[in-house]
Amino acid sequence: MTKATVMGSGSWGTAFAAVMADAGTDVTMWSRRPELAEAIETTRVNDDYLPSLRLPDRVHVTSDVAEAMDGSDILVLAVPSQTLRENLEGWREHLPDGAPLVSLMKGIELGTLKRMTEVMEEVAEVPADRVVVVSGPNLAKEVADKQPAAAVVAASRHGVRSKVAEACAAPYFRPYTNADVVGTEIAGAVKNVIALSVGMAHGLGMGENSTATLLTRGLAETARLGVALGADPHTFLGLAGVGDMMATCSSRLSRNHQFGLALSEGKTVEEITAATNQTAEGVKSCRSILELARSVHVDMPIVEGVHAILHEGWTPDEMVRALMSRSRKSERV
Incomplete structure (x- = not known):
């Protein structure tokens, strides 16, 4: 046994x-x-x-x-x-x-x-x-x-x-x-940060188009980082990738989604943390994920935006404006 x-x-x-x-x-x-x-x-x-x-x-x-x-x-x-x-x-x-x-x-x-x-x-x-x-x-x-x-x-x-x-x-x-250990881990870590962004979008009253955009581009960011670290690209199309991303970003049972909602209401990280006894992993890992991405020269604008809200005093509205004003490029870049 x-x-x-x-x-x-x-x-x-x-x-x-x-x-x-x-x-x-x-x-x-x-x-x-x-x-x-x-x-x-x-x-x-x-x-x-x-x-x-x-x-x-x-x-x-x-x-x-x-x-x-x-x-x-x-x-x-x-x-x-x-x-x-x-x-x-x-x-x-x-x-x-x-x-x-x-x-x-x-x-x-x-x-x-x-x-x-x-x-x-x-x-x-x-x-x-x-x-x-x-x-x-x-x-x-x-x-x-x-x-x-x-x-x-x-x-x-x-x-x-x-x-x-x-x-x-x-x-x-x-x-x-x-x-694929690397891809499975990278997918699990990054989706928590993307869930924070989706929670904020929902809190700002944004609908399904905005959610789908964040999910899709968030998955693209995740795959870029994973592949740069040696992951199998197919992992991000499976349960550990798109599956976990969908569940964590969309469900109100998700701690990271709930944390994002609270951020959209103008609450500080300290206020939200004090009100719950559970861990929203994306809040702490956001900084290290961004640093890891920069170390391998991978662009992750959604992660950057969430980091700016958590650690640089940005508002969710400012993050939206920054993402929407980025220079246009091919979807597959």
């Missing part, structure tokens, strides 16, 4: 723990806060993040790192992307030998500009063929409600991605495999 550990008890970590349990995998979920771990273990419900989901009996919850990782065959990391390095450094002595390390995170590390799997390889000192990415149109609330969904399990080694896919193949959750 496969045993998996999910490090993190936020919305997606909790939902994915349930997915793995429903796929027949024994799961231990780690929570940073002992009181939350005890409450979930006792009530079987994570009231802080997914109160509608009753966790299967196969899921055990603890705040003890050593207990969580003991005997694990698959280690799933579901913490905020900008905390990954610090967390892994603290967990290193407990990491299970030989287990694949699976990233549910969607971000680019500030300062180093590394993808999450690159941070995992560096800090955990594991080879590239042991790291895995799970990504796709996977809004946690819908997955928790067992609505049919699919995802991409990306890893360079066939046996590793197949092992992880089997461990999360629940009746309502269909994993597809892919060898």
Whole structure:
């Protein structure tokens, strides 16, 4: 019997723990806060993040790192992307030998500009063929409600991605495999920033034409960056690319979309952050994605505009004017 550990008890970590349990995998979920771990273990419900989901009996919850990782065959990391390095450094002595390390995170590390799997390889000192990415149109609330969904399990080694896919193949959750780790990660990180722009557009009263334009040009920006970093262009036409972009940008269940809506109302980043206990990854990763793009000479005007709003004092209206006044060019450039 496969045993998996999910490090993190936020919305997606909790939902994915349930997915793995429903796929027949024994799961231990780690929570940073002992009181939350005890409450979930006792009530079987994570009231802080997914109160509608009753966790299967196969899921055990603890705040003890050593207990969580003991005997694990698959280690799933579901913490905020900008905390990954610090967390892994603290967990290193407990990491299970030989287990694949699976990233549910969607971000680019500030300062180093590394993808999450690159941070995992560096800090955990594991080879590239042991790291895995799970990504796709996977809004946690819908997955928790067992609505049919699919995802991409990306890893360079066939046996590793197949092992992880089997461990999360629940009746309502269909994993597809892919060898393109770079493309899968870039798609997951950038779509959060594009979702911020779509949320702002909706908040300003813009309709479907504006949304479709941002989605399409946002996907073009994402693919340009991914290809410059060595990704397979086809990845951006699949679940990890256009699929995740559509779900995250269009749904009001998306934290990044909601953050964008609040920005359009004139609220500051600090005010919005204080009002929620969940992470909008696009807010923190926006800067590192833009720096990464500039390092490989890739033009990303939507990402630049969102960055200007978050960090340079622009208003959403100013971003719209800047995008619409850009010089004309071929669509495929």
